[in-house]
Amino acid sequence: MIDYFHGWLSINFNQSTLNIVLMGVILSISIFADTLAKRTSVPRISILVLVGVGIAFVQQVCLGNQSGPLLDGLSEPLITLALVMVAFLLGSELKIYRLRFTGPLILVISLFVTAVSGFMVAAGLLMLKFPLAITISLAALSVATDPAAVSETIRESGDTRLRAKVLLGIVAIDDAWGIVVFGLCMAVLGWVLSSNGQQALLYAFWELGGAIVLGVLIGLPAAWLTGRLRPGEPTQVEAIAVILLLTGLSSLLDVSSLLASMVAGAMVANLSSHHTRSFREIEHIEWPFLVFFFVLSGASIDLYKVVDVVGLTVLYIILRLAGRMFGGFLAVLFIRAEQKTLPRNIGLALTPQAGIAIGMALLAAEQFPEVRDTILPVVVFSTIIFESVGPVLVRRVLNS
Template identity: 65%
Template sequence: MLPVVNDLPPAAAALIVLGGLLASSIFADAVASRTRLPRISLLVLVGLSVAIVQQLVLGLPAGRLLDGLGEPLVQVALVMVAFLLGGELTLARLRTTGPLILIVSLSVVGVGALAVGLGLWALGFPLAVAVSLAAISVATDPAAVQESIHASGDTRLRARLLLGIVAIDDAWGILVFGLAMSVLGWGLQGAAGGEHLLLEAVWELGGALLLGAVIGLPAAWLTGRLAPGQPTQVEAIALILLLAGLSTWLGVSSLLAAMVTGMLIANLSRHHTRSFSEIEHIEWPFLVFFFVLSGASVDLLHLHEAQGLILAYLALRLAGRLLGGMLGVRLARVRQADLPRDIGLALTPQAGVAMGMALLAAERFPEHGTLLLSTVVASTLVFETVGPMLVRRVLREAS
């Protein structure tokens, strides 16, 4: 007799869901190979289909696909991406592209945040909503950008520049968000609330730098001393799990800590390529979980409450990224011939960090919580679907 679905043990249900998510990546690869659609966008759409069935057909609340298992899978995926991006920031590369990364990233961050904040405020949305979304808009999803560049095989200046920008983008995002929340705290809730949030932002950044150094320095010494193969793979996985777990426990940025660790290993270890190669070999299954779960997290029942704000945020963030990238290319006069003017559009994907910031903002301003969360989750779905296409478009343009 066949088992009843309601009697399915939680462990069996989780294993079936995980297998189904990985199988969806095979479908995405098959469709992507026959179309021009990026497989990342297809995986996000698979997640949206799961959300539709889960919420509209089965009547279940959002976010219960894997219960408590989804969050650590997403965390591990993002830490892997940040670790690999940190490995791109070698001293030799920073000497040639470091100033360019700084100019373009600051331009995109500054113009983008101002465009969203001032635009939403001018449209009549509450100040707390406008400032919160302006800070949240700074964050970029490094996984989508990195995977799109990796799939394209592009190694030109624009590709290296984008990898460098997304490697430090979340640091800017955390800093801007912390400052924005502290300013709002001073203005709306008194100096004590603002100082508390500012100290949290300082710890999130400073603690991440410290954790990255504590793990990265001994790892740089150890890397390469083990034989290639299984020992090195265990070493690489251990680094990722330690970074993900300790950063969560300490309340610091896991992305920044992983990036610092990767950067230290890349610059201090003579055999640094081994750990990065092992991570690249096992990274994709975790990214599949990340992209599908991002699409499945959309709360479809509350989207109608924020339709106007969602549309305004989408338009203003796209405009801010475009204008910020154009300004950055213009300021970087020496190398601008090698860069497309619309390079900012390749920095539109947003995911985990933005949703984490939205949760913090919703806790800080509960009267706007539903509005903020609905806007960020819905816009994340759009940007995760369209963003990889924009990355490909920018990479395809002639110099």
């Protein structure tokens, strides 16, 4: 009887079955992470990333298995799907009328904080002679913000003053700047490091230009279709179809999936009168994919090389904080008419950093695998720090 059951288990216990079980376990753990986050001050994103790190510890240290990702071939498509959803929803914030309404105040502060943050990180790492691939990658990643953390903290505070409205306007477009800056930096970096400069330059143009074209080609029919479908199941099918097409075609054509998704989202938001339907349907299904994204991101770290990047992680955190603070300070000085109402430390309220930064780190690691074991742990562990101290800094800026 024992031999019979042993034979039966050996036949049915394959990698696909294991993947299904692990996916169920990860989603189950996320429920406990939500409960823990509600009872403590620890963000659930940080808890999920730490769960992934714990899985990496079991896999690499306890079991001695470093042969591949946690879910084998499923890891990459799940991570990419989550990123495409996030970028598509970010595109929905780029409405023309909203950008006109926000005015120059939000635009100036956002650009100052973005530019100064990237410059401070790049300059600091270059002065300390870090490799160019690490320097430019981390500088590009530093400009992203976590809109959810900032918005939730402001909502809880009940603040309706100018500073709160400005911060809400900035985080609505800040990650869009991050995607654009990241795409440009990766394209330029690939060109600089390539032995064939002309070919690398053509590839950079294709990666960015092709992404914009793909976003338009998918966004236009999606915008037309959204206004002609009734809410419910047809809209769900449309939303999922758009996400799958963006994910698959971006990979097939080798263009930036983040930029293509953001462009498609912006097209739907600006051209469809019922654009909120598609975005709401995606929001309803987004979280399970983000759970996989954060857990798998933590599990992808090589723990045996974490000690080597502790100093770089601390340095990155300090440089990014300095860039946020100094960028906001310069922006407030530049807009002299608003100096009396906006705090000079407003840039610190843009400290939280989460999913989009980790996603861009994974993409950078894929493009430059030689720096994977350096970039990923730096961004993952700094994200945990920024997510933890970020809301505190937001409240401090609101109360200053």
